[in-house]
Amino acid sequence: MDELSLFSRIGRTISLEKGQSLIWEGDQSLIVANIVSGLFKLTTSLDDGREQIIGIAYPADFVGRPFGTTNEYTVTALTDARLCVFSRTDFDRFAPDHPEMEHKLLQKTLDELDRARRWMLLLGRKSAPEKVATFLLEMSQKLAGSGCDTADKQLNEFELPFGRQQVADILGLTIETVSRQLTQMKNSNLIDLPDRRHVNILEPERLAQISSAQTAV
Amino acid sequence: MDELSLFSRIGRTISLEKGQSLIWEGDQSLIVANIVSGLFKLTTSLDDGREQIIGIAYPADFVGRPFGTTNEYTVTALTDARLCVFSRTDFDRFAPDHPEMEHKLLQKTLDELDRARRWMLLLGRKSAPEKVATFLLEMSQKLAGSGCDTADKQLNEFELPFGRQQVADILGLTIETVSRQLTQMKNSNLIDLPDRRHVNILEPERLAQISSAQTAV
DNA sequence: CGCAAAATTGAATAGTCTCAAATGTAGTGG
């Protein structure tokens, strides 16, 4: 990310408080940004308020729509956060002259596309128990990657960075269904829920079975 | 696409018959390809056979996973088709030296990501009637873009390149539900279905209302 | 402690799916 640090000079660092939005769906694409710290949700909504979380952005992730005129989604801070913001036109001019940066952005975008498409299978074809199980396993893997406590590939005890409604918006369910599935899993001793933000996976294998993981051939 | 034609020399053109697959989910990513002619579906499946179509690829589209080891989805021809195929390792070596090509690929990938995310809203939050209405409008727009008959922005009479089961796999519904929604729309005189592959949109505005299109602010 | 927000629980409903049967369509060979 050498060139990115070079590029950083034409950007400016800003802070956002939890709940504030950086970009709105439907607005003109005026800025792009690199996340320095904090967690963001990317969302689209329907007129009547139904909302779908279409992505989560972590530190080092890139948000905004370069080379395009319109933002297709809203970007909102889930925690207090800091970003390095660039004007989109500056970025669009700068990028073609810095192929190494574009290459990295391409790789990130390809990864994001794979993730989005994997999630489409969940949204279109999985049942509520399958959705919740998949979500919990995915979170345990993602949060393990950040390397908090152990160097394990999976962390069975972790803090959820989302409220129940947000989990529902990620899975395409209602908050009530998410709640019911979680308590049911707790009652089956698959997981423990010490408080509403913490999850403890007691039986990862059984949870994986429930999640209908694709056959790793 | 000048550099692409240069690149084409290290690729070879192949033909696929309707129904044949070029790439399998879970397999190693050995090839990437440019579509010359024909239509493809990108799919992921669960163990028990449930399938989700996560994308459609048209001529000039790029398929396969560069800069990665595993294919996350299956690529299958929906019609007889021709492609220009490259070994992934060749492509991966070639690409970083051809920033203009990478730039175009980045733009395509960003567009794909936007489309995938828009579809996540449909899969996660829309009802069956909304899904079918959205699908019909999207198809009429996409097929109008190819410029068959008129230069209109929307073509109200068109041929569906999918069977009912494929429509179901695109929308995350069952074939029966798709069928019921279509006949219901036909009975309401919203659309006409001359034969099972042709659709005629009689009332685009009313269909747009049903589709719960996002507010274009 | 008391309040507002978040989460859980319950009962009833609606919507989609499942399973089964009937109908329609395209392609083949007589």
Add this chain to the structure above:
DNA sequence: CCACTACATTTGAGACTATTCAATTTTGCG
């Protein structure tokens, strides 16, 4: 040209899952 077959689609009835709406409980915070 027609009958026959295989396959795709439609239709129907019933079951079941997730939603809706309402009420209750829990949590975090001033």
